[in-house]
Amino acid sequence: MIRTGDEYRESIRDGRQVWVDGEKVDDVTRHPMFKPIVDVRARIHDLAHEEATRERMTYRDEETGELNAIANRLPRTREDWQDKRTAVELVQRAAGGVATRVGDETIGEMWSLYDGQDVLNEVDPRFSENIRRHLAKAITADPFHVSANTDPKGDRSKAPKDQDPDMLLHVVRETDNGIVVRGAKYETAAAYANQAFTKPTIANWGNDTMSDYAVGFVLDMGAPGLKFVCRNGFAGRAPASDYPLSNRVDEVESLVIFDDVEIPWEDVLFYQHTRAASFIRATLHRYSAFPFVQRTLHLADLMIGSALWNVKQTGLERQPAVQEKLAQLACYRETVNAHLTAAIAMAEPSPGGLLMPNQSLLYTGRVVALSQLPTMMHTARELCGGQICITPDSATFADPEVAPWLEKYYTVNENWVAEDRRRLLAFARDLLNSDYAGHRLTFQLFAQSPPFAQLGAVYRAFDFDGPLDLVKAAADLSDKVDGSR
Known part of the structure; x- marks a missing residue:
């Protein structure tokens, strides 16, 4: 039950x-x-x-x-x-x-x-x-x-x-x-x-x-x-x-x-x-890699949302340089999403009669998701700006003597008052820049095996016969050439 x-x-x-x-x-x-x-x-x-x-x-x-x-x-x-x-x-x-x-x-x-x-x-x-x-x-x-x-x-x-x-x-x-x-x-x-x-x-x-x-x-x-x-x-x-x-x-x-x-x-x-x-x-990761990579997709959405809200609050979302970095985050997100979607669409029977995600697509998606994650986190940091590491804490914002000054300098306009801006900067800091954020990034090396093992899984899952046969025919190699591994 x-x-x-x-x-x-x-x-x-x-x-x-x-x-x-x-x-x-x-x-x-x-x-x-x-x-x-x-x-x-x-x-x-x-x-x-x-x-x-x-x-x-x-x-x-x-x-x-x-x-x-x-x-x-x-x-x-x-x-x-x-x-x-x-x-x-x-x-x-x-x-x-x-x-x-x-x-x-x-x-x-x-x-x-x-x-x-x-x-x-x-x-x-x-x-x-x-x-x-x-x-x-x-x-x-x-x-x-x-x-x-x-x-x-x-x-x-x-x-x-x-x-x-x-x-x-x-x-x-x-x-x-x-x-x-x-x-x-x-x-x-x-x-x-x-x-x-x-x-x-x-x-x-x-x-x-x-x-x-x-x-x-x-x-x-x-x-x-x-x-x-x-x-x-x-x-x-x-x-x-x-x-x-x-x-x-x-x-x-x-x-x-x-x-x-x-x-x-x-x-x-x-x-x-x-x-x-x-x-x-x-x-070991034949199945479990899928929900793990899906977590990285969710993390990508959190990074995009945090970065986009930060540039929108200051009116920078229409600048080409900002849009370029947002597009980089979007490409990362959609690449991870594409691997997950394709791994289901091209799922394959397992030896025990279950249906497992397409192994080559799943493992390559995991490598893409995790190898690019540090770069994507830094891209999101750049979009959020340096204020995620210098903004005072909530207790300071509540201090009667200091609060009027923080209200003045952290209010952007009638739509972005100081408290909302503080909350957004605090969330982005914890997502990208805090002790917790650093721990979560390092955690990737522990949770689903280190990068060399992930690439080893890709090597074992990828079908190398197709490229071998393609070049053998295109180069007109003799039948004596053996592509077995």
């Missing part, structure tokens, strides 16, 4: 051990650094119940008649992907910013496992059964599902056996009930999620001695032995009137420590199977 926001909040009051800012947190739903993003996730649940938004957030299962979240539905048609895209857009607008780790972008990694059931069956048929059961649970129980990938890693010039083995999550022993794991993972939203697909991060799985590290499972975030050590959040550092995004949609990352955590056999998705680990690493 679709949960309510309050039911979600109650589900994460399970005694989990969370630390942030030098203190142990009693209740993440009430702590000032977690509460804003917990409220965003709760709002997603509530959107599925409200009459005005229910149809865009849910679908009715044909067999059970129950309402389920569109985000968790297995994608089988292009319409399914259009529905998911519509739901994500609604969520982003309701959040009032860009909220990345809220579930819809991480459940896709489980769909990649669904596609790999034949590989999982090679080692143990139970694992294939486990993935089907967990996917069914994700659809019907409506959990907040996230993803754990990156380990601390330690000294990367050394093998795990040549240093502290806990630098990479690994199995330390088996029990009658399951496996016991030790190590740590970095994970966004872990401290306030229900469960996570926990998986290995090593890229080269050619060595069978790595099998204790070749493990993947669904993790209950309330499991005994888990500890969440979080980075300091941006929420609460300064008033929301000055930093609206920092206080609204900051998503807190955690170092999740596994202190001999037992994983029941029914939650193990693969174990001691380096080929399965290699398969998962190669196909």
